[in-house]
Amino acid sequence: xxxxNGALGELGxxxxxxxxxxxxxxxxxxxxxxxxxxxxxxxxxPAADTRALGSIRVDISAVTDGTEITVMWRGGPVFxxxxxxxxxxxxxxxxxxxxxxxxxxxxxxxxENASAADQNRVLRAEYLIVIGICxxxxxxxxxxxxxxxxxxxxxxxCHGSHYDGxxxxxxxxxxxxxxxxxxxxxxxxxxxxxxxxxxxxxxxxVAS
Amino acid sequence: MSGPSTYEPKTGFTRWxxxxxxxxxxxxxxxxxxxxxxxxxYWWTFGGILAIFLVIxxxxxxxxxxxxxxxxxxxxxxxxxxxxxxxxxxxxxxxxANGASFFFVAVYIHMxxxxxxxxxxxxxxxxxxxxxxxxxxxxxxxxxxxxxxxxQMSYWGAVVITNLIGALPFIGDAIREWLWGGxxxxxxxLSRFFSLHYLxxxxxxAVVALHLWALHVPGNGNPVGIEVKTKKDTLPxxxxxxxxxxxxxxxxxxxxATFVFFLPNALGHTDNFIEANPLSTPSHIVPExxxxxxxxxxxxxxxxxxxxxxxxxxxxAMFGAILILFVLPWLDTSKVRSMRFRPVTRVFFILFLLACxxxxxxxxxxxDDLVFTMGHNAEGVATGLKxxxxxxxxxxxxxxxxxxxxxxxxxxxxxxxxxxxxxxxxLGTAKA
Numbered sequence: 001x002x003x004x005n006g007a008l009g010e011l012g013x014x015x016x017x018x019x020x021x022x023x024x025x026x027x028x029x030x031x032x033x034x035x036x037x038x039x040x041x042x043x044x045x046p047a048a049d050t051r052a053l054g055s056i057r058v059d060i061s062a063v064t065d066g067t068e069i070t071v072m073w074r075g076g077p078v079f080x081x082x083x084x085x086x087x088x089x090x091x092x093x094x095x096x097x098x099x100x101x102x103x104x105x106x107x108x109x110x111x112e113n114a115s116a117a118d119q120n121r122v123l124r125a126e127y128l129i130v131i132g133i134c135x136x137x138x139x140x141x142x143x144x145x146x147x148x149x150x151x152x153x154x155x156x157x158c159h160g161s162h163y164d165g166x167x168x169x170x171x172x173x174x175x176x177x178x179x180x181x182x183x184x185x186x187x188x189x190x191x192x193x194x195x196x197x198x199x200x201x202x203x204x205x206v207a208s
Numbered sequence: 209m210s211g212p213s214t215y216e217p218k219t220g221f222t223r224w225x226x227x228x229x230x231x232x233x234x235x236x237x238x239x240x241x242x243x244x245x246x247x248x249x250y251w252w253t254f255g256g257i258l259a260i261f262l263v264i265x266x267x268x269x270x271x272x273x274x275x276x277x278x279x280x281x282x283x284x285x286x287x288x289x290x291x292x293x294x295x296x297x298x299x300x301x302x303x304x305a306n307g308a309s310f311f312f313v314a315v316y317i318h319m320x321x322x323x324x325x326x327x328x329x330x331x332x333x334x335x336x337x338x339x340x341x342x343x344x345x346x347x348x349x350x351x352x353x354x355x356x357x358x359x360q361m362s363y364w365g366a367v368v369i370t371n372l373i374g375a376l377p378f379i380g381d382a383i384r385e386w387l388w389g390g391x392x393x394x395x396x397x398l399s400r401f402f403s404l405h406y407l408x409x410x411x412x413x414a415v416v417a418l419h420l421w422a423l424h425v426p427g428n429g430n431p432v433g434i435e436v437k438t439k440k441d442t443l444p445x446x447x448x449x450x451x452x453x454x455x456x457x458x459x460x461x462x463x464x465a466t467f468v469f470f471l472p473n474a475l476g477h478t479d480n481f482i483e484a485n486p487l488s489t490p491s492h493i494v495p496e497x498x499x500x501x502x503x504x505x506x507x508x509x510x511x512x513x514x515x516x517x518x519x520x521x522x523x524x525a526m527f528g529a530i531l532i533l534f535v536l537p538w539l540d541t542s543k544v545r546s547m548r549f550r551p552v553t554r555v556f557f558i559l560f561l562l563a564c565x566x567x568x569x570x571x572x573x574x575x576d577d578l579v580f581t582m583g584h585n586a587e588g589v590a591t592g593l594k595x596x597x598x599x600x601x602x603x604x605x606x607x608x609x610x611x612x613x614x615x616x617x618x619x620x621x622x623x624x625x626x627x628x629x630x631x632x633x634x635l636g637t638a639k640a
Contacts, residue, residue: 041386044400050390070487075392077487136519138371139364139489157491158368159507160576173510175519 055194057186060127068144070132073193077132077140078181079154080191083165088125090152091118091165099177100169106180108196116177118166123185129193130167131181134158136174154178213237238424243442244449245430247634251325252428253456254318260457261311262416266409268304269353276356278402280395283358284483302472308350309475310464312498315343324557326545327429333537335422340533342415347499347530349408352401354496359480364493366393366401372506372526375519392486432633433545434626441630492574500571501564502526505606507575508599525603532610539610541618549624553617560609563602570599 056073060080063069068081083091096102096115104111104120114120122128132140134156141154141163149155150171151164161172168177183193184200192200215236217223226233275294277286290297319339322328328336355366370387374380389396427436436442443449467474475497479490495503509522516524547554575596582592627633
């Protein structure tokens, strides 16, 4: 390179000003190309309107004892199960050392790093609210009235994962408990899914 | 091209053209006078068949895109409209859907041909690697194309496969959201899959051009696996191989037409006649048949390997099963190309072929179902060999073939005597 521009010539000598210009120009061009590519990559991330639909309000007054509903949230299902006292007792009687995943998978009310005890999976014991997507490969598990699996919770038909009455994985290929979405109770009978109370306060959502 | 060009422009126009853009010379040297080994058998015709199917898929696909609507509430209906109302839509849609399957049948035969006759060995490593690139592009194109009808199997296949990405540590969730363009497979996903499904076949065509270029430098391999030495070992591509390839293409198209006209849905899945529903998972999700062996490998890893959990392990094994083909030229230590002269490795190859078919069978079945029953347990439930165990065994063999059999056999196996030349092999004269 240096020989061509006739500056200092031989290998092993001080780099010339032209060497520096080559490297600086190539570096600047590479950085420019990288920056120009970024918008074309980032455009594939969820758009503003998609993100805006990130939370929903659900009326749960019609979900009677021992029944459940499935609502659509962010294009997928959320299970809201109104548990009977017997169901709660059964879930709370499970010793923690038999659990496959011992983390709460619940970011609400500071329970992020809590154990997977049933108390850490719910805000109100009678309402279990979880994202209805199997943590294995994303199928929708079956529940009350269809197939509750071997642990009185949910059963995923795709690859045979069994979840218990607290939606914790008990047997099968799924690695984690069903995730708990961010949510809070706006009133006794309405629940806001997709926002924590703090986020709601920040973004101008007010509990009605 | 191998050897100097023998093209001589004869008319005023061709001489004028040859001095400016020698494209007629390129075509003549590549497809007319190209010296081709005289002993190629019918396994060598699948390259031409694949070229035809790339063209069929692109033409039928461009036409379908004129009528298809990539919208989550209209895609399914627009496809039914193509099949019922659009003039000849029933034919063109059937050609495209079945064409994908026939494309993959041909590519698998083409690849096993390469594996059997050692087509990946020096000096054809780049040719082989470009072929693997084309295969990967075909897999991506086929996967995204299968999502477009927006039936239940389309949707849930996309859910399962994109969730594989989520198995990657740390960055998995972010990449998955980036792929989806949302919080689940939805409109954004459908739109981008349509866009990329339209783009990738042209990328494939470009890599095919490189593949042909890399083929025409060393020339074709051949069934005995020895290099062309003299002109007597070769025949001009035209008319000898244009006719041979042409005959094979016609036979293959007859079989293709049988499916297009009489069995248009035989290779599809009944669940894909139900519109996509994010709240209801089909009882048994299976990919298209051409992905089944890899699906079986994915599900065969049901155990943690050190710090890698089963899910990531399955994903790694599945991608590893394809990526290992890239380094195959350096895994096979034998100097002998053709399995005809490797009597022991040949048996391992046949077992490998059977293992691939067996993995496909496992992929089509529920992992917990039984391959065969061996009595019943105390509760009266049948016991026996589960598909997942069979798949684990076959997955082990799949990798062992590349990582143990080919490296070791090349060092210890004593190959049979090869003929002195291709001409001698064809004419049956003295062996070396």
